[in-house]
Amino acid sequence: MVETSAIPVRNPASSSRTIDGQAVIAISEMAQIHILNDVGTRVWNLIDGTRTVSEITALVQRQLTEEGYEGVSAGVAADIEEFFEAMAAKGMVTLGEGSQ
Amino acid sequence: MEDKGECGLGGIAVTSPLYTDLRKRPRSAGRDRESALRQAPWNGTLGLAISGVRLDIHGLPLALERTLSKRFHLFVSPTLAGAEADLSVRVRPAVVKGYLEYDKSQSRSYRLETRTSGERLHVWSYAFAGWFEIDGKEGEVSLCDSDVEPPERSIENFLRVVFAWKASVRGGFLFHASGLVRHGKAYLFFGPSGSGKTTVTRLSANDLLLNDDCIHITRRNGEFRANGVPFKGRDEGGAENAGDFPIAGLFRLVQSRRVCFEPLSTAAAVSEIVASIPFMSERKEGLERNLAVAEDLSRAVPVGRLQFRLAPDFWNIIEESLRG
Numbered sequence: 225m226v227e228t229s230a231i232p233v234r235n236p237a238s239s240s241r242t243i244d245g246q247a248v249i250a251i252s253e254m255a256q257i258h259i260l261n262d263v264g265t266r267v268w269n270l271i272d273g274t275r276t277v278s279e280i281t282a283l284v285q286r287q288l289t290e291e292g293y294e295g296v297s298a299g300v301a302a303d304i305e306e307f308f309e310a311m312a313a314k315g316m317v318t319l320g321e322g323s324q
Numbered sequence: 325m326e327d328k329g330e331c332g333l334g335g336i337a338v339t340s341p342l343y344t345d346l347r348k349r350p351r352s353a354g355r356d357r358e359s360a361l362r363q364a365p366w367n368g369t370l371g372l373a374i375s376g377v378r379l380d381i382h383g384l385p386l387a388l389e390r391t392l393s394k395r396f397h398l399f400v401s402p403t404l405a406g407a408e409a410d411l412s413v414r415v416r417p418a419v420v421k422g423y424l425e426y427d428k429s430q431s432r433s434y435r436l437e438t439r440t441s442g443e444r445l446h447v448w449s450y451a452f453a454g455w456f457e458i459d460g461k462e463g464e465v466s467l468c469d470s471d472v473e474p475p476e477r478s479i480e481n482f483l484r485v486v487f488a489w490k491a492s493v494r495g496g497f498l499f500h501a502s503g504l505v506r507h508g509k510a511y512l513f514f515g516p517s518g519s520g521k522t523t524v525t526r527l528s529a530n531d532l533l534l535n536d537d538c539i540h541i542t543r544r545n546g547e548f549r550a551n552g553v554p555f556k557g558r559d560e561g562g563a564e565n566a567g568d569f570p571i572a573g574l575f576r577l578v579q580s581r582r583v584c585f586e587p588l589s590t591a592a593a594v595s596e597i598v599a600s601i602p603f604m605s606e607r608k609e610g611l612e613r614n615l616a617v618a619e620d621l622s623r624a625v626p627v628g629r630l631q632f633r634l635a636p637d638f639w640n641i642i643e644e645s646l647r648g
Contacts, residue, residue, distance in 0.1 A: 239611040243619055246591035250598055250611040257595045 226305045226312075228278035230319040232271050238316060242269065254315050263288075263296075267304055276322045277308055360387040360476075361417060361469045371409070372483075373401035375540050375551040375568050377490050379483060380409035383416060391476045396554040398566040410490045411456055411463050415479070418466035423448045426472040433517075436481060440606050447485045452478035456486050458607070459493065484538070484555045488603040492613050496542040500600040501574075503534030503550050505565070509572035510550035511642065512539055513630070514600045519577040520632065527636045533564045538602075541621065542568060548621050573626040573646055580631035583638050585645040593627035594618045 234240075240249040247265040249258045260268055266287060270280045281304045288297035311317045368389030372379045378401065384392065393400055424435050436449045446455045451473040454465030465482045467475045488498040501514035502521035506528075513524045522536045534552035542549050548571050552563025576588070576596050588596065597618040604610040621627075626646060632638035 237608055239608050239615060241594070241612075241615045241619060243591040243594055244589065246589070248591050248594050248598075248615060250605075250615060252605050252608050252611050255605045257599050259591050259595050 226277055226308045226319060227322075228276065228281070228305070229322040230277050230308075231274065231322040232277060232280070232308060232311075232317045232319050233273045234268075234271050235316055235318070240268065249316065251315065256314070258314070258316065263300065263303070264307060267307060271317065277305065277319070280304070359469050360385050360391060360474075361467055363387045366415065366417065370396075371401040372396055372399045372554065374399050374487065374553055375496075375542055375549075375566075377487060377494060377540075378409045379486065379490070380412040381415060381479070381483075382412065383414050385475075388475050388479070392479060395476055395480070398552075398563055399554045409461065410494075411461055411486055413454070413456065413463040413465055413483075413486070416464065416466045418451075418453065418468040420468060422450055422468050422470050422472065423453045424450050426450045434481070436485070438485060438603060438606055445485070445489060445606065447482055449473070449478070449481060451475070452482055454482050456489070458489055480555055485603045487540075487553065487555070488601070489610070491540055491542075492601075492604060492610055494542075495613075495617065496540060497601050497604075497614055497617060498553065499539045499541050499550075499597070500537070500602050501539045502536045503539040503552065504528050505532035505534060505569050506572075506639075508569065510534060510539075510569040511572050512550055512574045513577050514574060514596070515577040516600075520579050521577065523634065524577065524632070524638070527634070528639070534569070535563050540568075541571070541617075543617075543620075544568070548624050571621075571625045573628070573642065574621075575628060575630040575642065578629055578631045579633070581633055582631055583633060583635075583641050584631045585628050585641050586631075587626065587628040587645075588622075590619065590622045593622035597621065597627070 235251055237252045238249055240247050242265055245262050245265060247260040247268045263284065266284050267280060270283055281301050284304060285297045285300060308319065312319050363385050366383045366385050368384035368386045370381045370384060370389055370392055439446045443457055443459060444455045445458055451468040451470035452465055454463060456463030463486065467478055491498050499514060501512045502525050503510050503512045504525060513521050515521065525533055525536045534550060538553050538555050540551050540553050549568040550571050551568035552565060594615060598614050601614050604614055630638060
């Protein structure tokens, strides 16, 4: 379970490029490439080493609401937490301790 | 490319391994051969020019120089002496019998290791170890007198890694693909080992073969072009022409019972292309360059998955899809 106060940090060996709204992420040394969908890309692009999981989640929810996706926005928090867990398991991010 | 599962949000749609090894079983050099490395002096020189990338090799035993000149004949550059090469490689005799251990029982694929140290990339395998400056112009390779791999193969495998990096520095890349020229245009077929790259070339005997394993992609006056390289997937699979050709399309091979072409989104195409660029996963800046050039390429030419069976009828689908 991801702590919502955790601060995600991108793997420093990752290189990414957003192409038509999809992030393509290559990680040197791990020899892997990932493609993210629209929401995954929003999350990835908000990871700056200072924002917490809950702050990123709130920002994504606000973006979705502003763009008229209220229905999606309401249920996305749990998905984003699960997504962070998956990214951490794949070595795409580390989840550092944030202040409570 | 295999999809390896998705996670939350369907966020990770594709996970693919980057191409990391040569996947070619080393061939015994034979115990009764006369070693090219035992013949002094080591003062032969060979120049190679591969679509603008110039490699200069010094200190070759003369017998090996002759073998390599024949092997790479389309790319030998008689005018290289005195010119500015992208890399000048010094060849030396190794002081050990071998580097990586060759285990016959487990070696279904060729083992090759790389590691960066400062500005140098170190490369080693069964019978050679070397380094080169990624952004500089110097390199060195030591050759073992080995029963596992003949020295011309060792040189070729070292140069394959060198070339991948030098091509990238120049804005192109080495692509793990086979290539055929039909009506003046290059058709490139890619995918992991076993996907059918060589099979497609065998099913197209009347077309000009660029290479059955590696293609050099460059950009000239804004147009992406493909040319063969001297590095081979098999002895008879090398380039039949050293020229470059405009690219008609890139086809990710999937063996199937039916034949069809499915265009890829730009992001998916970039992912598939970058996964087929060998030896470049060591450094972040190399990957960044590859992502950028792969995006430009994907926007410039059609890229898709080609399901094909063991018959040349895939050409009808390709021609139809490119017309459409």
